[in-house]
Amino acid sequence: MAPDAPVPPGGPTAEDAPPPPGAVEPPPRRWGELVLALATTALGVYVLVAAGSITVPGSSNTLGPRAFPYLVGGMLVAAGVVLVVLILSGRTGQEEGGEDVDPSVRTDWLTVVLLVVILVVHVFAINAVGWPFAAALLFGGAAVVLGARPWWRAALAGLVLGLVIQVIFGGLLGLSLPAGPLLEGVPFLRG
Amino acid sequence: MDNFSALIEGFATVLHPMYLLYALFGVFVGTAVGVLPGIGPAMTIALLLPLTYSLEPTAAIIVFAGIYYGGMYGGSTTSILLNTPGESASIVTAIEGNRMARAGRGAAALATAAIGSFVAGSIATVALTFLAPVVAGWAVQLGEPDYFALMVVAFVTVGALLGSSVPRGLASLSLGLFLGLIGTDTLTGQQRFTFGVPNLADGIDVVVVAVGLFAVGEAVYVGSRMRHGPIRVIPVEKGWRTWMKRDDWRRSWKPWLRGAAIGFPVGTIPAGGADVATFLSYAAERRLAGPRRKQFGKGAIEGVAGPEAANNAAASGVLVPLLTLGLPTTATAAIIIVAFQSYGIQPGPMLLQNESSLVWALIASLYVGNLMLVVLNLPLVGMWVKVLRIPRHYLYAGILLFGALGSYALNFAPVDVLLLVLIGLIGFFMRRYGYPVAPLVVGMILGPMAEDRLRRSLAISQGDLSYLVTSPFAATAYAAIIVLLAVGIWLKRRERAEEA
Known part of the structure; x- marks a missing residue:
């Protein structure tokens, strides 16, 4: 087995000067x-x-x-x-960096759990209330968890996005996204 | 000249107004999504796969080609104008380009990156045009054990080189191989690792895994450690006169050509893809800079021009093994294979014969897309800057939504979305603990093919294992693994030493 790449002394490489090392x-x-x-x-x-x-x-x-x-x-x-x-033996992995990742903060587990919960709720909402509303729930919920304020603007954005995708993909491109009981019978939403 | 006429025919297809619109759509969407921070080309294509489900194959392939190149162009804009590096292939660009932008030379950095990408991309596409038929013609003669050897090469290099830690790469690769095993064995019809679940008998859809790892995993990971506060985009001076001065052209054209010369060959071999190409080009430019060497690290235009050119040339180079051997050497290439497969097209040596018009249309659309990109990219910089300013909570919520839409649209079964969440969670933990995700995707796609080749080989030889290594090609390939590994690990070390 090839030895693991040595971690340079001093922990993860701090290549960005501005934040404190x-x-x-x-x-x-x-x-x-x-x-x-x-x-x-x-x-x-x-x-x-x-x-x-x-x-x-x-x-x-x-x-x-x-x-x-x-x-x-x-x-x-x-x-x-x-x-x-x-x-x-103490040689841990280097977590991934990224433009929007703040290397100096610790993992916010609450965000992780909430995002997963919202995704799971979205899955069960698709058949219950229809895809556009499930999408609104996912987008609005995730945005609020990630810090969007006020919450109603995120919810509104989610609703608009869900309906627009439904019209484009379901109505125009023919993807059979279920419109849900509320919008049953609206012709241009049918997949 | 047979290929030449085929290419002309490809152009005739692509220049059809409808297909030109598709190409424009592809490069536009590809750039827009590529500009978004945190979204590399692999994730761009994975996320946009559902967009193309309802298109016919030629149109879809043209859109993919546009997205592929557009994503590359978009990525360099991000790394120059945003103050933190993102997409791995453009990290060196981020160092030099970002410094240039801070010094008020952002427009010149963007211009040399875009024009260099165009020059190198065009040269590399010409090389692809000539090389692909040759490789395909030669690949037809390869036997089953030769293919198996090639796949072992891909496994080893992808597992060991994509990522910073060899054992973590290996673990990721093995996990991908395991996911590829789930389902019904093609040769004997036996179910494997299906846990008695009927849905798993057809195997797990690679699209769900790719979207889960790249989109959901990334969004959750960024969400867990979000950078808050205002987004600092470096302003770009207005007017085309500031793009590049005479001196910038003089300093850029040689790095562009050298970048193309370095990037294309590195892209064609399974040696780590565009990352290695950009790094090699950067190192070469620094060495050749002479008295200007001390500008490197402070905003040397050569350090943007060369690596950006190499990046795009490598992107074309990657298409050589992809189209002629069906061998993905990067995560993006693996996703493109998935896209092909979703249209029932299997990349490999027969592709150029069976789907000749499609392949030449793809290659022609690379030329066209490149031209569109260089024309589009600079005048639209103002718009890309606006895209960069999208509030992050909406950006990542949107990524989650499109990921969920993509997996739901596969079969319109909510179960697929549930699986997506599970895979996304795995992706989150892999990112958090430094496991590269690319080997997983490559392993999952190549694993079943490799098993097939291996078992066919041994069926031919009636169980004689020595048959696997006796063909000259296979023997060379296994020898090459050792060389590639040694060179690759040496390069990685140097890269890290350089960054530190």
């Missing part, structure tokens, strides 16, 4: 990272075990449907074990 950040994220590495290993073990129960038809005399899964399972276990060792 984030070098004084001890690795508080080791637990979550360890869980992810262990999950990778566990998935690999599961793949190895489950591969054994794939039915092999008698006709295939050479490489059957089990061989590749064994290989994949082995790779998962290998990668997972190496990562666990690396993390335990």
Whole structure:
């Protein structure tokens, strides 16, 4: 196994001069990272075990449907074990940067949970109230969670966006987006 | 001259007014979405896939070509005018271009990036025109073990080179391979890892995975660590006279040509894609700058011109293995394969014969799209600046909405959107802990193909494993892996040392 790329001394590279140097950040994220590495290993073990129960038809005399899964399972276990060792020895990963990512703030878990909840609600709302309203819920909800104020402007924007997409994609391009019980019978919304 | 007439025919198709409109639409939307921060070309195409579901294949491919190039142009605008680097391929541009913009030379930086992209993109498209038929003709002679060897090369380079950590890349790749296993085995008809769920018997749709990882995962990740406060876009001086002065042209044209010469070959080999090309070009320009070397890091125009040219040339180079071998070497290329597949078109050595008119229309539309972009990009800078100012909460809410729409539109089944959320959550954790997501997508798309080739090879040889390595091509490929890995890791190290 090739050794992991060494993390330069002083933690993550601070290439942007303006913000205060984030070098004084001890690795508080080791637990979550360890869980992810262990999950990778566990998935690999599961793949190895489950591969054994794939039915092999008698006709295939050479490489059957089990061989590749064994290989994949082995790779998962290998990668997972190496990562666990690396993390335990203190060499944690470098999280991804980005234009809108603030490297100096800690993860806001509440936002993550709320976004996932809104997405799940959106999924169940599609059939219940129709796609345009489910879309309004998703857009407005996500925007408010991410900091849009006042909330009613975000909700209004979501509603307009949902209806516009419904008209363009459902009405004009023929995607069968369900308009929902409220808009049943409006001709230009039908997919 | 057979290919030449085929290309002329491709132009005849593309210059049809309707298709010109599609191309214009593609480059426009591609640039607009590419300008949006946090959205790279892979995510642009993944998000816009649903837009093209109702188009006929030729129109859709032309739109994709426009989006592909447009996304590249848009990305450089973002990195020059916004004060933090985004899309990985343009990080070096961000260093030099951003410094230039801060010094009040933003227009010149944008102009040299756009014109350089046009020059290098056009040269690379010419190279693609001549190289693709040659490679395809040669690829037809490859046997099953040769293809398997090629795919192993792609797995190893993509897993090890796309991202900063080799084991994390490998884990991501393996996860993709696992997702590719889910479904019904094509050769024996056995169900694998379907957990008894009937929906999984057809496998997981790659579009859901790609959109989930790139769009939902990114939006949730940015949401968890959002940069608040005003968005600082560097103002650009008005008027075309400020674009480029005589001296800027004199300093730019050689880096453009060198960028094209570096970018295209690097793009064609599976060595990490545009990132490596831009970095190599930047290093070359700095070395050749002579007395001007001390300007580098403070806003040297050569440091924008070269890497931007290399970036676009590499984007064309990537299309060579994609169209002739069906081999994706970057995340964006993997998404393009998905787009092709959604139209029932399988990229590979037979593509140029079976879908000749489509391929030549695609190549012709690259020429046309490039021209449109260089014409569009500079006069519309004011509009792109407005796009850059979109409030972030609306931007990421919109990304989530379009991602959800895209997966719902696949089968009109809410289950797909639920799966999207799950994949998005995986994408979030991968980003947070530094796992690259690109190898996952590549693994999921290439995995089933590789398994197929491997098993066919061994069926031919009746289980003799040595058959896999005895063909001269396959042996060369396995030897090349070792060289590519050594060179690639060395480059990554230098890149990191340079950035630090």
